[in-house]
Amino acid sequence: MRKSHLRKSLAASAILATSLASAAGLAQSASASTAGAANSPLTVTDGTQNVVLNGRAVQYAGNIDRGSWAPDGSRIAYVRADGAVVTERAGGEDLIVAVPAKAGVTRSHPTWADGGSTLIFAEQSGTTSKIMAVAAYTDPHDAITEYEPIGLMMGPVYTEGSERAPESNGQSVAFVHKNSGHDEIWVQDGFGRGTAGPRLATDDGTDPTLSPDGKTVVFVRTDASGDKQLWALPWDRNAEHPAGTAVQLTHDAHDHLSPTFSPDGTRIAYENGPGNGAAPTDVQSIAKDGSGQHQEWSHPGVPAYQGQNQDSVTRLAGADRFGTAIAASQARWPKAPGTTAKPGAESVVLSRSDLPYDALGGSTLAAVAQGPLLLTPTDHLDPAVKTEIARVLGTASSTKTVYVLGGEQALSPAVFDAVKAMGYTVKRIAGPDRYTTSVAIAQEVTARYGTDATKILVATGRNFPDALSAGAAAEADTGYSGPSVGVVVLTDDTKIPAATAAYLAQHAAHAESGVYGVGGQADTALKNAGIKHTGLAGLDRYQTSYLVAKAFFNTGLGGNPPRSVGFATGLNWADALSGGAFMGSVNGPLLLVDAGGEPSKDAENWLLGWSPSIDAGYIFGGEKAVPDIATVGLPGLYAGPAGATVAQNPKA
Secondary structure, X not given: OOOOHHHHHHHHHHXXXXXXXXXXXXXXXXXOOOOOOOOOOEEXXXXXXXXXXXXXXXXXXXXXXXXXXXXXXXXXXXXXXXXXXXXXXXXXXXXXXXXXXXXXXXXXXXXXXXXXXXXXXXXXXXXXXXXEEEEOOOOOOOOOOEEOOHHHOOOOXXXXXXXXXXXXXXXXXXXXXXXXXXXXXXXXXXXXXXXXXXEEEEOOOEEEEEOOOOOEEEEEXXXXXXXXXXXEEEOOOOOOOOOOOOEXXXXXXXXXXXXXXXXOOOEEEEEEEXXXXXXXXXXXXXXXXXXXXXXXXXXXXEEEEOOOOOEEEEEEOOOOHHHHHHHHHHHHOOOOOOOOOOOOOOEEEEEEOOXXXXXXXXXXXXXXXXXXXXXXXXXXXXXXXXXXXXXXXXOOOOOOEEEEEOOOOOOOHHHHXXXXXXXXXXXXXXXXXXXXXXXXXXXXXXXXXXXXXXEEEEEEOOOOHHHHHHHHHOOOOOHHHOOOOEEEEEEEOOEOOHHHHHHHHHHHHHOOOEEEEEOHHHHHHHHHOOOOOEEEOOOOHHHHHXXXXXXHOOOOOOOOOOOEEEEEEOOOOHHHHHHHHXXXXXXXXXXXXOOOOOOOHHHHHHHHHXXXXXOEEEEEOOXXXXXXXXXXXXXXXXXXXXXXXXXXXXXX
């Protein structure tokens, strides 16, 4: 088996599960305010490679003066000596350049935003300083794009070009704005959700930090004696003005610098100095009300709390393909309709259990129809599947639909009639061949939206892997710009059959996000037909599944970063079929893994890079399909120091 990051993660997983938190320390400025566990440790950095945690120094690749912890503590972001913004894995490895150095530009104060998917930082060129953002991870082969997150909003008018010291609690961002030589603090809500733009918090303050719950802004204000004191301002992200009056927290004749909230919001750590601009001497903390002052470290340095948010990995598996599909259904739709805990499914997609081809677009339909994809034999309705249909749809009603994929040779009239006798509406979606059936499924998907497809994914219908990767990603959310309407249609290997050609001729020009050739055969077919498209074709099925994930789950603020990731064997289709429907409904990619449970090398790097954003993994199928080693190794690629909980087949 090839050497990979997955193998390295196996050794690390024992540490992740037990003592990584006490063996790896990272630094941060006033940025560690993302909500998290009360046991999140405090770290200190002093501009060297050494980062102190619990009195122990750990060495990293660069000199860290001000850095920022990802929400789960899996990576640190900091500005390297050359001006590049980089991230490193907890413990000091797998360095990633988030944005390269730029001549004449100085950067500072990196902070994680939007659930760990975005890095926001200050960028100064000459006398102009502004807030910039970049995706937390960009594939090394792709161009890195910077943008201005504050500029995304229509907000109050103020003179831009003098913003600095951004800080985010994952939902909002605070920053310092210089107005006529005077420092103000402004806060912008979670990037478009809830407010019309950044709002003025105070016209006298610097170094803001936001509480994890977003209800308090703590900042530094200089008193009459020239000492820098901490103040707390009640905040309401949905109000036009601060929720109360600022209260002074510290009063001693000292400087209180670089404040940062603990992840549970109970304490505020800061660098302490003798006052009036003298050099700092140590690191201290106070309770959020200003009481309980305590020395945390006897040397100067910038404090930061390393988050201990725990990620998860869940195996969804049954004794056979029927059971695995049912396990995925029960995990995704744990409550029947009408319950208050979670909404029940609205539909079920039913496919034959012996061949995949009629259902290669079924994952997309299941995601759109808000229900599971289940398997049954051609000649009868499996009893366990019948029970699951009744459970997930609830009381018999004609408003609930069961989609039967393929003609009568795929799923017999006996299956159709058995479902109909349960009291649900039954709709067969079929054509004379797999290609026409894929088009019919695509038409049903767009009919449910009442609009044309925004993107069309094309994959070979002669084999299953590429289409299954495509199906999981077709409905990938496009972020704040609106819903995604994706469909999957099939080629006859390197040829485009008549039904698919007719569909593309009618709809390709209207697909705003474009046409994608998933896999080498489909890419070649589209090229031969002269159809403009984006090729997502790897050297093998594993690399192709990665390219699909990268294409549709690869942007930060305002886009669609990966929050959860599915894994299924690339050597058989049944688990990936039901798994693709599951991942489509939770808006996550499906990565195919080999017999050893490993995705492609690029996919492993992608998981490492996006680890701050990813908090859940799902493995579809039993240990014969995806070995138990993957249950430990795969979360080692995305989990932070608190590791990952392991579960199997969660149910109602």
